[in-house]
Amino acid sequence: MNVRESEAVEALLLAAGHERVAGEEDAELVIVNSCTVRQKAEEKALGKAGNLLAAGKITGVMGCAVKRLGADIFRRLGSLHFAVGPRRFSEIPSIVEKIISVPASVRPRRIADFGDNEVPSGLGAHPVRKPTGTFADVQSFVTVMIGCDNRCSYCIVPDVRGHEWCRPAEEIIAEVKCLASRGVKEVCLLGQSVLSYKDGSFAFPDLLREVQKIDGISRIRFTSAHPSGCTDALIAAYRDCDKVCRHLHLPVQSGSDRVLAQMGRRYTAEEYLSAVAKMRALDPEFSVTTDVIVGYPGESEEDFEMTRALMEKALFDNAFIFKYSPRPGTKSAQLPDDVPTGEKERRNQILLADQERRGVERNSRLVGTVRSVLVEGPSKRNAQRWSGRDSGNRIVAFEPPAGISVGDMLEVRITEAHAQVLIGEVV
């Protein structure tokens, strides 16, 4: 979401006559887009802004940390030029104008627009750039909704991003058509809880069906999903829309019903597993990935073992494991953070090792099969290879045939499987 919003701000500033430079050393103005989902991310953003101010740059901070800190951000960064909340980024060009239209000696500082639950604008702005020869030319994020009405006990997102707000469907469809006309082949529909999308009676599965019809788009992805959205209508849309990738990132967070209830997740382990089973009934190779929190307040060894067992049953293709850290202002921050750091680390390592083994097992089933791969470019790990992703979002690396281009769709026979990557040869 932050990548997408940075891009929208870039587009708005370019439209206002500003220019993009190669690096921050050459810039007069730098905007730091901040995240507050973890304390470390927030510290990093504020530290970066402090360094930019010290280097004499006109500096602004946008995003979630601004909303969480409010006026406190100016206590941390007294000489900051501006701070803009996540729903107010479209105001940045006019704020910048205010700052640069006066001599440097009298430039205003501490301009604030924290915003609240207002309807955001500028969500559809995309910069028109010269082709870069990278995957950014053929893949694009498209925001379909922002905010979240789930109140998961550990999560700061509803406080900083506000209530759910969905963009009108025709605006989203027009944006995807425009991107397709510029050569985009893959879109990723974004929202904090994207399956809750609604425009009147037009729901997320209807949106998938409309995007499916757009010529030029060959792949549709979306994130992030809450298990409550895994309805029969979603399964039917998957079944009927071949452009919708066979991958779902479905955060589970815990395998213990007691912990899930405390987290306010509104599903049981069994309900979660039945959502996964529905996806795999469509296609046994349907890729399911997840997020897990270890060390939530009160998480016992038994709770943890339930998480382990659920992960084994769900046969996740990949999993991101997070050690619980309390965020001020959330419900769970009032509970004692009573799982010792060392124990969180131990649980983290166990789940990572399990997933490593499971990832190899899952991927080994694909050896000998042919996967359709959308080419992303030269592999970052091996200069001899290029890589791309299959529909299940698995990274596939291969030796490039002559004349290959970013955005090509290739058929690749898998010859080798690792936990995080498949190796193959173009057929």
Ligand code: SF4
């Ligand atoms: S659904 Fe996701 S974004 Fe919404 S409150 Fe829960 S964890 Fe946070």
